[in-house]
Amino acid sequence: MGDLIGDVVESELYYVPAREFDRVRQLNAPRPKLVSLYADMARLNALYMIARAGSGHIGSSFSSLDILSHLYLTEMNRDAGDIFFSSKGHDAPALYAVLIAQGVLPEQKLHGLRRLGGLPGHPDIGTPGLVTNTGSLGMGISKAKGMLFANRVTGKGGRVFVLTGDGELQEGQIWESLVSAANHRVGNLTVIVDHNKFQSDFSVERTSSLGDLDAKFRAFGWHVARIDGHDTELLAETFKALEKITDQPKVVIADTVKGKGVSFMEGTSIDSDVEMFRFHSGAPKADEYLRAVEEIEARISSQLAGLHATAVEVVRVDKPVVAPAPAGQVKLFPAYTEALLVEAEKRPELVALDADLALDMGLLPFGEKFPDRYLECGIAEQDMVSQAGGMALRGLLPVVHSFSCFLSTRPNEQIYNNATEDSRIVYVGGLSGVLPAGPGHSHQSVREISALGGIPNLVMVEPCCPEEVAPLLRWCLDYQGPSFLRMISIPYVTSAKLPADYVPQSGRGVTLRSGGDATIVTSGLLMTAEALRAAELLAQRGIAAGVVAHPWLNRADPEFVLDLAARAPVLITLDNHFRIGGQGQHLIAALAGSNPPRMPRCLSLGLEQCPPSGRNDEVLDVVGLDADRIAQRIAEFLGSGTRKL
Known part of the structure; x- marks a missing residue:
């Protein structure tokens, strides 16, 4: 698959x-x-x-x-x-x-x-x-x-x-x-x-x-x-x-x-x-x-x-004209493979389950090093997730792998059942988001936050760069409940740099760029990269936009969102996901529920329709999630004086 x-x-x-x-x-x-x-x-x-x-x-x-x-x-x-x-x-x-x-x-x-x-x-x-x-x-x-x-x-x-x-x-x-x-x-x-x-x-x-x-x-x-x-x-x-x-x-x-x-x-x-x-x-x-x-x-x-x-x-x-790959591309899954092996050495109870995607999910080294702790389940996600539930009930720490489009939806009821047992299971979803766009709608996973985000105690996270993968995986493994680690599978260029002493804190993001006119809050390798590029384009127009990488897809710390509201006259959320049910709605709802003294103007950007199949740059442009379109939509919003959720 x-x-x-x-x-x-x-x-x-x-x-x-x-x-x-x-x-x-x-x-x-x-x-x-x-x-x-x-x-x-x-x-x-x-x-x-x-x-x-x-x-x-x-x-x-x-x-x-x-x-x-x-x-x-x-x-x-x-x-x-x-x-x-x-x-x-x-x-x-x-x-x-x-x-x-x-x-x-x-x-x-x-x-x-x-x-x-x-x-x-x-x-x-x-x-x-x-x-x-x-x-x-x-x-x-x-x-x-x-x-x-x-x-x-x-x-x-x-x-x-x-x-x-x-x-x-x-x-x-x-x-x-x-x-x-x-x-x-x-x-x-x-x-x-x-x-x-x-x-x-x-x-x-x-x-x-x-x-x-x-x-x-x-x-x-x-x-x-x-x-x-x-x-x-x-x-x-x-x-x-x-x-x-x-x-x-x-x-x-x-x-x-x-x-x-x-x-x-x-x-x-x-x-x-x-x-x-x-x-x-x-x-x-x-x-x-x-x-x-x-x-x-x-x-x-x-x-x-x-x-x-x-x-x-x-x-x-004639030979197609091929644009060279951009310099400086990074990948998340090599960092994930390394982090999983490190954690497996320290945690003998950790086991990995796969649904016929060992190569794509970076699991081949784990299977070679820990063959007795690796289970290939085939194309049977519901069975895999329920097996993980049984393992967790008997003291193991299962880490369950598939593409997000299948892992968040096919075994949705099984994930919920496991959560009702307070089982400590880490679900790892690859191929997340709108890219790669070539495979089309069946493989573009843009609904997993809405599908899983409301399950009690289940925490969803997404790293903005390879350096954030290991800390987030460690947080998930330590968490006393179910978690979902969402990652894109393609290489991408990003300027995101985390502080040297970065440690994930539940519900709290990290400021990657400061700006007094607006703050963009987002997550993941793709959207964080595009947000930072959009902020640079806005700066050329005289607009100072900050960027906050917020890896928590369905959680927001009340103090953190209140601080955001105090510092940001305009808050923009940016989702590599359907806007409805995405991270942005969770953040804005958390902000409203915190009763800030002053509610910032809010703009929530994300997918409005099923994304099409096409070349990555073509599709990002048509769905309005590349840096140019993001910057354009933010600039128009800042000039409109209206609030849009």
Whole structure:
């Protein structure tokens, strides 16, 4: 489920124009052979999109393309109401490549993966040809059942085909969704499992084995077929046979190869389950990209020669112009990894739990050093959090890890249950906030303060720089209750400097810049950096704005906020989060509840709508949270003479 953020491939790039897919569809050849050819052409285009964007999921896209090509070229009748969607969503580049080839999406979208106004990193219903938002795992079968129920009520026909990942089957909702489909004999539902054997980091078998999948689906009352998911003749035969099954939901367990089509990217090239799969996410290096293009083009040429057809035109695109990464970028997670190891040495009761994100969450060194105190739970956040609750009840100190978008929401009830037991558990959420923007809404965690901030005794914190990570982690581990450590995952440039003697004090922030006209209160690496830049821009306009880093997302010390009110004629809160329910509302509510002698004018800045997918700078600008827009909005507010909360 991880989403490593890579770089744009710095070499010439290649793609197949849509007209060539039209020509291939018209060839006089057996349909399964055309499907194989079509899939390889789409592989070249999916690779192009990922290379140009600098991120995406190659492995999952490549493993699914023979299946997608069969469905769109042979199986589905969209005029009759047939629907396909991918529940896992990681294979979005593959689906986009097919939809562009089919003319559902315009060809120019090929150049806009993970760009503002282009194609989002995970499926979004605003994109033509997509029928639901996915990327948050486990929901697809349930949504398909709902669509078919709606079809029955409204008198519409059509079948629904849903593609799931195999790691996705570790999500509990998958197994909940199977029961009623069988009970209601939903025969027009077909689920295809892209069983490519690998998850974000390691093999499914190592992470959390699925056991006998055939027997499990049959036990739930489903009709099961198991096939080679890259054998296009077998795909055609299997789906033809499934048409006769009308009184059961159907599942096709398609044994596939992650990274299929490029030898060195294929999961089968890995020697053992100890080795990580390198091409789950991100983009290949320039030399890897060119080697992959050569392999795919050679196979396309061979297939065309076997069909006595002329070569496919491949368009060459000049090397993208890539802006160098800004100097001085810092990261939070290396500091977190080091701090966790230090604390684990001192606290033998400390254990770490992970949800298939060990690399992204900086846990590989912990697992190597403390294997008996490390538990990989797979893609099963609810189960992980409740296990942590049991551990805490028996005297351990669990530190629970996942991306914030999943950790704050999927196991929300389990976190609350643990809190009612006064359990001492530290939840660590990565990939927090609006950036990286490329993956899209399913992975932009901008609601965890509102989701968790009201749980009694649960304290949420977020560091503004690497130097604040260790002190905040130590505070959380010492705290006699539940806590949530929120962190962004991308590198970022910041001028934030904490005092040498800095020690976190509950509910109290630290002044990073003084200013008599206004004070910006914020938290986290991203917003603190942008606040400091905004203050510099305001200074150029003659406005003296101070900046306070306040790591406490849902707590504010009454004396501290009263002091803020006394010193600041204007108070601005800045959230890397929805404004409603964010840190700013907690601070302003705490201030109002403290009955200050003079209430400052207040401006609360944060997200007002779901953020879009795009390049980081594009999205920060459009949501109004980059330094330029922040400074502009503050300057306008200071000149307006009105109070806005």
